[in-house]
Amino acid sequence: MVGSKSSGLDIDLGNHCSALAYGWARRTFDTRRGLPGEPLAGLDGQFSNVMDFGGVRLALTSDGIGTKTEIAERVGVYNTLGFDLVAMVVDDLAANGIEPVNLTNILDVDRLDAEVVDALMQGLHDAAKVANVAVVGGEIAELGSRVGGWGDGMHFNWCAAALGILAPGRPAIDGSAMKPGDAVIALRSRGFRSNGFSLVRKVLEAQLGPSWHNEKYEDGRTWGEVALTPSIIYSPLVSHLRDRGFNLHGVSHITGGGVPDKFGRILKVNGLGAFLPNLFDPHPFMKHLQGLGQLPEEQVYRLWNMGNGMLLVVDPGDLAPVLMAIHETGYQAMPAGEITPDPVIRIMGKGAAPAELSYVRAPKA
């Protein structure tokens, strides 16, 4: 539930702080015992808690887009970050089988630029339409020097909270239905989504200099444009598959920590592992960037999504029909591997230094 968008510099401290926060939060749950908004058991420590409102089950989650904001400041394009913001929160809900419905956002700025605010909010609107969520609240806070950023324009940090509903009669998805032999389906990402940007920026600045965003990448776009590539929003696909009656045993939104951490989190519920020989290739620019920074294969799979923004786990018998159903929607999917009984995540790394990678899954909580 409480996560940390770490810079990658001190994951342990980030996890420690998140645990402290969760410990205090957990002790507020009894305020709602037997009342509307009572947190239901079962998703403890996951992304979203499900609350009961007299039989209506809802979940609330919050997140921000981290330092991807700097890329928008560098490129001067502000109307795509909404896709990153919406994706970060609605896809965390979708990973628990919850259909996102409403969203509220907070924009912290140093000082206001109406044109930039307008572009940001247009992007939020566009993304909300894709995700089928209504933006029902918002706040713009002028915080002066408490908000910093790149260049001379308006600087900002942006976060949101999303409210979702667990459809009547449907179970939440928490990984407890997963078993050895289940099939893993990878959903293609479009780029870095909204995680791992501290490393992206560090490598690009070291290799291409302080104005790295204006340097050309090989496909004709600038590196700034490449890095800014907006996130795909997966939640409508998850809802669609559930509406079609498919039983998703597990759904993992690949954010900070990559496949090893984020998929590992749902694998540990039943003490399982996975063999993933067939994830999507990372995007060419990810490989290129990995090469520029001479980053070990093991590290990049732990920090970036490497081309796979969400993993679905289904019964092997459902693999073909689910792939077919996904194909019809236009999302790109791949049979990536299977669930194993051992607590290890094995990945055939397809980055700049291809290698078989083996991650010992974190112990059960």
Place this chain on the structure above:
Amino acid sequence: MVGSKSSGLDIDLGNHCSALAYGWARRTFDTRRGLPGEPLAGLDGQFSNVMDFGGVRLALTSDGIGTKTEIAERVGVYNTLGFDLVAMVVDDLAANGIEPVNLTNILDVDRLDAEVVDALMQGLHDAAKVANVAVVGGEIAELGSRVGGWGDGMHFNWCAAALGILAPGRPAIDGSAMKPGDAVIALRSRGFRSNGFSLVRKVLEAQLGPSWHNEKYEDGRTWGEVALTPSIIYSPLVSHLRDRGFNLHGVSHITGGGVPDKFGRILKVNGLGAFLPNLFDPHPFMKHLQGLGQLPEEQVYRLWNMGNGMLLVVDPGDLAPVLMAIHETGYQAMPAGEITPDPVIRIMGKGAAPAELSYVRAPKA
């Protein structure tokens, strides 16, 4: 719905940006037509929208604590800001008659200090217990130089979203029940709550120097301690009065913009005004600060709560029993005046330069 915690430097630009944001948000409402989470009409442009979930009516709102964080950094006390954060969001819900039930928060930091995070989250826990809300989600984002602040410690900005329920059979409170002759009740605040701190800091720095927070105020506390005074949380009182069966015609949470702006917002629904000869006196330290900065009476009532954190509007026949009911709870209340038919808010200012103040209410939307 979309507000702006302005520095007071350019209210017009803040309002313009909020209007832009609301315009885009409004156009996402149709994504939920006939579906769970459909925004209901009636609170357009107010703090919270009410959404329908098959007869269960919920509202979601978000806000942050602005630059009050700097006061905690200066004083080195972090376990009271939770009261400010919770108050900002739950009392916006309460102002619409919505009972807050759940909360999620985002803490943006430059770098992590586990001790500070622990103190912040303890305060959030303590405040959540007072407000009867369960903290069901949270995120800590490490944003490096995108977050600034005072001194050498961890710098941070903190915001939250709160989910509330409109009890079955009860109307939302939007000011439409208010009529001339209704009684206005003021609820005493404890200090600046979480608004107007740009001006607080500006005056103190100009008069007492860069280490103003260590200077003694006349009651023995430092100016830093005075400024950090945590917010009272009013939502349990509003719920209590509604549970007792009292009909609240209007509720106004006095935040940025003070009584003229925030009370004006609900007065304009029916094109009304108010005569408020008997608001609580501002706190002595507010008057002292006003004197230090030689701030005009008219200005401080528009930027600070001046001792009154919430206003309630009731039928004149309910005035005495409501005051009695409030008295029993320990909250401090005062009969402050009455609703008038003219679009003017008249206040007997009791600050450092007492004067009768007259504010023309903003026109109907």
